[in-house]
Amino acid sequence: MAAATEHALEAAEAACTLRGARLTELRREVLRLVLEAGQPVGAYALLDRLRAGRAGAAPPTVYRALDFLLEQGLIHKVERLNAFIACADAHDHAPHAGHGHAHPHQFFICGRCGDAAEIADASIAAAIAEAARRIGFRPRGATVEVEGLCAACAEAG
Template sequence: MKKTAKASAHGHDHKHCIEDALAAAEKLCSEKDLRFTPLRRRVLELVWSSHKPVGAYALLDELRNEELGSAPPTVYRALDFLIDNGLIHRIERMNAFVGCSHPGEAHRGFFLICGDCGNAEELHSDGLAESISASANRRGFAARDMTLEVMGTCADCRKA
């Protein structure tokens, strides 16, 4: 895991992604009177250092190198805080975490995951959520929460 944001293989610089995510988190925490501790801030920054989902143990390793905290429960509490407040998402199939591109907004977790480069892109589609809910309702099922993870190949990797 990189400590600083660098341009990806596809030429994307994550510095602005990290800055935007941190600004949104600070604003949200201020509005909700929540503590945005240095550890929570650093975990969010590390999650946003790439568009590739990152596992908790990779975060732990990085934090251990930085002497910010090496206890798994501490990092998991920071991750739980970030998830609970809509700042990151958990990619279940990878047991990893990715930054939320629309923090503070109520929305479903739909992700396009590239099997080649490993990037995960959050997909926003109200129509998709409505279609799934309608299909569930026709079967007498009341959907409360949904996450959709679609594996495939991103446009950049398809061009390469």
């Protein structure tokens, strides 16, 4: 996992540089913690982990870094869990109009183990866009979150 995390961090830094944004040491560290979590992680859990190496870290420190990472499309917020997860394919998508939701994404959240799987199904996004169009609604973004059991938990009974 360490090699995959390092590769993801390098890709994130390259993407930020390409966009004219700066992945500071702190932002990189918060992204690393999100990547290493492997599942949605809350801001205060990130703060606790960050304090291991930065004793003076405070909530605004983490929230500012998370806001940047969201804006750059490097992470997503899983609203149902009030937690953050690394974008499964952040390097393939650039953010737009200040929103980190540059591509359609949907989350399948396991209610037993807490794992969240991200997919990017354009047909789901198209259905939402069509429904919005029919009622004259102008969406700024949409995240679909489906709660249930992951395959491993369902198989375990």
